[in-house]
Amino acid sequence: xxxxxxxxxxxxxxxxxxxxxxxxxxxxxxxxxxxxxxxxxxxxxxxxxxxxxxxxxxxxxxxxxxxxxxxxxxxxxxxxxxxxxxxxxxxxxxxxxxxxxxxxxxxxxxxxxxxxxxxxxxxxxxxxxxxxxxxxxxxxxxxxxxxxxxxxxxxxxxxxxxxxxxxxxxxxxxxxxxxxxxxxxxxxxxxxxxxxxxxxxxxxxxxxxxxxxxxxxxxxxxxxxxxxxxxxxxxxxxxxxxxxxxxxxxxxxxxxxxxxxxxxxxxxxxxxxxxxxxxxxxxxxxxxxxxxxxxxxxxxxxxxxxxxxxxxxxxxxxxxxxxxxxxxxxxxxxxxxxxxxxxxxxxxxxxxxxxxxxxxxxxxxxxxxxxxxxxxxxxxxxxxxxxx
Amino acid sequence: xxxxxxxxxxxxxxxxxxxxxxxxxxxxxxxxxxxxxxxxxxxxxxxxxxxxxxxxxxxxxxxxxxxxxxxxxxxxxxxxxxxxxxxxxxxxxxxxxxxxxxxxxxxxxxxxxxxxxxxxxxxxxxxxxxxxxxxxxxxxxxxxxxxxxxxxxxxxxxxxxxxxxxxxxxxxxxxxxxxxxxxxxxxxxxxxxxxxxxxxxxxxxxxxxxxxxxxxxxxxxxxxxxxxxxxxxxxx
Numbered sequence: 001x002x003x004x005x006x007x008x009x010x011x012x013x014x015x016x017x018x019x020x021x022x023x024x025x026x027x028x029x030x031x032x033x034x035x036x037x038x039x040x041x042x043x044x045x046x047x048x049x050x051x052x053x054x055x056x057x058x059x060x061x062x063x064x065x066x067x068x069x070x071x072x073x074x075x076x077x078x079x080x081x082x083x084x085x086x087x088x089x090x091x092x093x094x095x096x097x098x099x100x101x102x103x104x105x106x107x108x109x110x111x112x113x114x115x116x117x118x119x120x121x122x123x124x125x126x127x128x129x130x131x132x133x134x135x136x137x138x139x140x141x142x143x144x145x146x147x148x149x150x151x152x153x154x155x156x157x158x159x160x161x162x163x164x165x166x167x168x169x170x171x172x173x174x175x176x177x178x179x180x181x182x183x184x185x186x187x188x189x190x191x192x193x194x195x196x197x198x199x200x201x202x203x204x205x206x207x208x209x210x211x212x213x214x215x216x217x218x219x220x221x222x223x224x225x226x227x228x229x230x231x232x233x234x235x236x237x238x239x240x241x242x243x244x245x246x247x248x249x250x251x252x253x254x255x256x257x258x259x260x261x262x263x264x265x266x267x268x269x270x271x272x273x274x275x276x277x278x279x280x281x282x283x284x285x286x287x288x289x290x291x292x293x294x295x296x297x298x299x300x301x302x303x304x305x306x307x308x309x310x311x312x313x314x315x316x317x318x319x320x321x322x323x324x325x326x327x328x329x330x331x332x333x334x335x336x337x338x339x340x341x342x343x344x345x346x347x348x349x350x351x352x353x354x355x356x357x358x359x360x361x362x363x364x365x366x367x368x369x370x371x372x373x374x375x376x377x378x379x380x381x382x383x384x385x386x387x388x
Numbered sequence: 389x390x391x392x393x394x395x396x397x398x399x400x401x402x403x404x405x406x407x408x409x410x411x412x413x414x415x416x417x418x419x420x421x422x423x424x425x426x427x428x429x430x431x432x433x434x435x436x437x438x439x440x441x442x443x444x445x446x447x448x449x450x451x452x453x454x455x456x457x458x459x460x461x462x463x464x465x466x467x468x469x470x471x472x473x474x475x476x477x478x479x480x481x482x483x484x485x486x487x488x489x490x491x492x493x494x495x496x497x498x499x500x501x502x503x504x505x506x507x508x509x510x511x512x513x514x515x516x517x518x519x520x521x522x523x524x525x526x527x528x529x530x531x532x533x534x535x536x537x538x539x540x541x542x543x544x545x546x547x548x549x550x551x552x553x554x555x556x557x558x559x560x561x562x563x564x565x566x567x568x569x570x571x572x573x574x575x576x577x578x579x580x581x582x583x584x585x586x587x588x589x590x591x592x593x594x595x596x597x598x599x600x601x602x603x604x605x606x607x608x609x610x611x612x613x614x615x616x617x618x619x620x621x622x623x624x
Contacts, residue, residue: 302498388441
């Protein structure tokens with residue numbers, strides 16, 4: 001006996017659809033649970049994604065960092081020599097040393113200060129995969145010039161508006177005067193409300209206490225066709241232990257892992273999704289249980305006619321299956337809509353990806369089937385001898 | 389036909405409750421119903437008629453005595469054996485017991501769906517055929533809710549017949565029917581008994597239909613009293 005019998009009367013479907021109010025309640029409950037799960041998981045993944053906005057942009061196959069670095073907000077320095085040593089490997093095509101620190105930016109309008117993620121690099125070195133940066137980077141060869149991220153939060157001042165209006169925008173970083181030479185679009189992340197790019201020379205002037213020859217991030221580009229994993233392992237073995245060699249994905253994972261394990265964000269949103277699951281279970285169980293109870297004499301009649309208990313249990317199981325399928329569709333559609341809303345309201349990169357779509361569907365399926373299994377126990381009360 | 393009895397009961401006893409509440413409802417019933425025979429069972433309410441039907445219908449575990457239905461011994465029969473046997477027994481209940489969410493045609497098809505060897509189309513055609521036979525050819529797609537009490541009972545009868553039973557058990561099936569339809573239905577049952585060798589055991593209080601029986605049996609206080617053959621008296 002198959003789970004679905006096309007050659008029979010679709011009893012499960014009819015049991016559900018001939019009671020539209022109960023069906024609507026069930027579907028509303030399941031959809032609600034689904035939407036809750038979509039939102040919580042979406043926020044969680046979106047926040048983790050947002051923590052690596054900058055990381056994704058780098059033009060690098062491998063990344064060197066200090067083993068003492070824990071996240072983008074606390075990057076430690078390591079000797080620039082290590083990056084130069086890496087050049088010795090035949091697979092390495094190019095390197096870019098990068099200074100990385102949070103500096104205090106003075107809002108040119110309100111004069112208040114706020115920390116901004118500042119990257120210092122050699123203006124002639126490639127930094128990001130986006131080619132539009134290169135012409136702007138040339139502006140940084142002049143001392144005391146910075147590129148301001150126009151997607152920075154408004155608390156840093158109306159820099160972008162002023163600049164676009166043709167005004168000369170000057171401000172202070174760590175007490176030193178800087179001038180905005182151009183705008184870039186990078187995006188904010190968890191750790192940084194805003195971003196600033198400058199030349200290594202200017203960076204060291206802003207932070208005169210930086211030990212000479214120390215950098216925070218080393219970008220390595222490999223020749224086409226080389227295996228980043230293998231080269232990373234090789235370099236790690238060759239270089240002293242004061243440096244960690246990561247692939248670009250490893251660098252991204254390193255950052256996300258920090259937010260996932262060292263903060264309560266993951267727990268909070270996973271708990272939220274679990275709440276949706278439990279609420280959904282309760283609703284579906286209620287609906288299926290009362291459905292079975294209401295039809296108990298009819299189930300008993302079918303048993304008296306010679307139907308197997310198993311095939312009647314199958315009817316309830318199929319009801320659960322149908323509820324899962326029917327309830328998921330509106331949840332999916334609403335999820336898409338809400339993600340759109342979240343994206344436009346918060347700039348968080350929340351998208352409907354396949355993994356999450358499948359995860360939520362599996363959760364709804366488990367929810368409905370578990371509730372159906374519990375409701376089936378009621379069927380045991382159907383006694384065909386009682387119906388004469 | 390006469391050799392293979394549809395029902396054979398020997399000293400059937402049944403009790404309800406336990407301990408001091410234990411009450412005997414059947415006190416050693418002996419009954420034989422031949423294949424194709426139509427037997428009507430009458431008696432005051434509470435005399436054990438319904439209990440007898442549930443035991444013969446393999447709906448209850450036999451406690452004492454021998455029960456043989458359609459050649460199968462029911463003493464100590466497993467749940468599964470009784471379930472399989474019930475496929476060959478049509479049942480018509482006092483209440484119609486139709487599935488509320490199914491149309492008349494679909495309800496009848498729940499009966500013919502027990503005939504797994506037929507195709508879906510054949511079973512559906514058969515369901516329609518039976519509905520026409522009980523005079524509901526125009527009400528195929530109505531829900532039980534939209535049918536009158538009498539129509540619902542006729543759908544229930546069509547459903548019981550659709551599974552091609554060899555034994556039909558009925559508990560006051562004509563109670564909700566007007567006298568004309570009641571007669572039509574019992575005449576239909578009788579015709580079926582002749583055509584397919586299907587035996588009928590019917591509990592009834594309806595004096596208008598007693599004449600269709602091959603034999604009348606009266607029950608009192610858990611015991612059977614064989615009555616006269618109605619056909620001979622009616623035709624005499």
